[in-house]
Amino acid sequence: MREKTEAMLPAVAQVLDAPERLGVLQAAVPDMSVPDEDFDGLARLAASLFDAPIALVSLVDREWQWFKACIGTTETRSHVRESFCVHTIAAGDGGPFLVLDASRHPAFRHRRAVGSPPFVRFYAGAPIVLDGQAIGTVAVLDVEPRSEVSAKRQSELQRIAGVAASLFKLKDEARRRALKEAALSREEQRLAMALDAANVGSWLWDIRAGTVSGNGAMMRMFGLPPERTVGAKAIFSAIHPEDRIPTFSKLRQAMAANEEYDGMFRIGTNGRWLLGRGRVHDRDSKGAPLSFLGMTIDVSDQQASVNRTRLLLKELNHRVKNTLAMLQSLARQTLRQTSDPAEFMTAFAGRLQAISEAHGLLSDYEWGTIHLSELISKQLLPYVSDYSQQVELHKDEILLGPDQAVGLGLVLHELATNAVKYGALSVPTGKIVLTARRVVEDGESVLHLTWTEVGGPPIREPRRRGFGSILIERSLDKIIGSSVKVEYLPAGVTALIRLPL
Template sequence: MPDSVRAVIDDPIRLGALDALNMTDEPDADFARLSRTVAHIFKAEFGLVTLVGAEWQSFHGCFGAEGMTGNKTELSFCAHTLASPDDVTVVLDASTDERFKANLLVTDAPQIRFYAGAPIIIAGQRLGTLCVLSARPRDAVDPALLEQLVDLAGVAAALFALKDEARVRARTAAALLREEWRHALTLEAGKVGSWVWDVRTGEVACNDMFRRMYGLAESGPVRVDDVLEATHPADRATVRSGIEASLRDGVDYGAEARVGNSGRWLTMRGRVYQRDAEGKALIMMGASIDITESKQSADQTRLLLRELNHRVKNTLAMIQSVARQTIRQNPDPRAFIEAFSGRLRTISDAHVLLADRDWSGVQLYEVIASQLGPNFLTNPDRAEVSGSDVMLPADHALGLGLILHELTTNAMRHGAWSDDKGTVSIRWDIKTAPERGLALNWREIGGPQVSPPQEHGLGTRLIERSLAKVLDSEVKLDFTPDGVVADVWLPLPTEDN
């Protein structure tokens, strides 16, 4: 390829315009018809609609050589057409033309002899050709045929431009559709109902989420009166006053209201976006968001705070009572701190467990583990524990924890664990009749001989009174010679509750 032709083919501006077309190498039906038409006009074996790149010439319409998608630019007759200043390039016999006689398309199949091509000019750049080729040389070409070739090349250029514009529009439409879907999915995921209200007609254009929020029909027109009708009667005045203020004063509309048929809470925000020459509102746009869960969460938080205040008051009263009674039994400061600290720690541990579970209750195993250690089942230390785990309500767990603390403390000081021989058995059953409840038995065995105390100390009283707040509960404490025995009965909620 001569340097002058290569310079035209490699021109960056021309190649940039070619890339901007973003054409695929696949044949096109319109260009196929055009290549067939021009071949028939010239009575030639081949007709082509081509685009010429730096290294490859692509066939977008190909008559007579179906299945071919292009060839190397180095072999292209069309490259010379693009480099020529003329409107049309004609080669009557390529075998005698110095430019082409050594070209493989001439020396080998299909042994091209005749060629006529007109440039396809798009955006001021010569990007390809409409051409005909034949294996038979010619002596001359009718000028009228060449004029038709130039005209049809113009048609090919217009087709390329139209197809490029159509692709751009399709890509733009697809991008807009993706963006619309993205916004729609975002609104759906965020449970946001969007709406546009035509104030003059009263019609509301809205998304599907908005319709579902208000229980409106899945299709058909929606009017602002339909939305107000779907609003809870107690909240309609609030909604109306907010809308009127926005229409009248230009302030942003905002309100919280319930949906009448579901009771779900919605927060609504809107703004007037268009007014007429007199300042009357024409279009209001906005969104509605379901805030039912946050409302319920706030109510639950308030309920928990009230419950916490109640628990704190009860706990403080319990601590004060335990502190007063402990100091009466242990006037010595060291003895008081030792006795009181253990009881306070038991109350604290129980409260931590309950707080971690929002005061919903504690498993029995956890209450026992707080006194015997976390390995009481797998590696018991002179304790035999048996029974199925069960969820205890808050008051049950707190009271039972104090009972077990006093029993373990007494066993270590005076009972089965005060020497090297005694053991403690803790067994319980879940009773279902006549009512559901926990029957727990604490029994000390093999320790020092026990005799009933002359008077009940604080520990005994705490054991007997720790479940005072649990209705129908009962604690029986017995000082048998073999060791202390305690029977605890706790009513439990039914499993359905």
């Protein structure tokens, strides 16, 4: 191939500015301005092939030619107006471009590098082609003109340019792979941090190696050192002895049926409940499982809540049965005292309300314990117009259980009902004084509660004991050691209640 005349040179700007070419260049080599010593060997090989003092491996954008590697010059770039290589790219035929004597060539003799140092005379360049686009060149320059260049040398130069293109391609693929790996690594780190922050254990069981790799949360749950990989035996040994065999059986069943494992178990050292889920990650050519991937979360709080709910339901069932029995007894006893339906409904409804108020308080506290002061106010509020003026309470801080609260609630209801009919609450100036003290008797806590009516009309002891009086004395019979003693003093009724706590 001989050099092209000026008339044969293509329109350079149109080719350099082509969006397709620039897109390939910028995508493949975003750091085109940075020299890369990996291309130095190709530049030396080209210089040796032509016995030339200057060789370049360069990339060309729309304004600059960037030297990725160079021999015989300290420059790192050249403007496209002074570049020989832009014509190699613009030629578009994929072959070498030659200038045998630049001083005599009308298109190049006025170039700065021709008329001043280094006084370039000879140029040979081959395009670097990626994805069908010429993005750069491998070129040699000499200060001596040449009369011709053999086809073999031109072919070798073109081959070096092909190697440069392959190297750029490999570097681009490596860069993209590194970016993906870095993004994946960041994502894995974020996931690991999220799992650890949420206290979710992740693990991979290498079945053949007999090891389990897990994150920090996983190791903490099993009470193991923070090493990322431990023996599978250590994991299974950490499970509570009663749950170990069922857990292992579930895992084997999931592996055999290619199903998801889902099971709960306790940790032997602290009794905490864990929920594990996972499935076979990969199998060998015969279908035998190689690894098992899963996650574990601590569900101790949820399990405790479930257990509390079960206990509450059991307690509620017991209370409902007792309450129904009590209501039947109250109905029968109330009916015996009167044949008037209206009077029966009034008396029975009041007692039913007393039980309901006690049950409501107990339900608010999940059938645990309630404060005595709350029970007193619930039972007495319906019978007074001004609680603070008509009820005077002196008390220690007392907590009552379910049986104590229901029984004492009935006692307070009957005392209040009698006070409204015949005692202190039947007149505006009357009041109830309650004194509640916790005392220790034979090492056991006992409530001493005194009910005293003051400011009411004179009181006489009734000739006949009605059901209300019997109910006052017997409502606490279920609690061993309890007692209620009522005294009908002229100044007002006094009730002495003893209730073991």
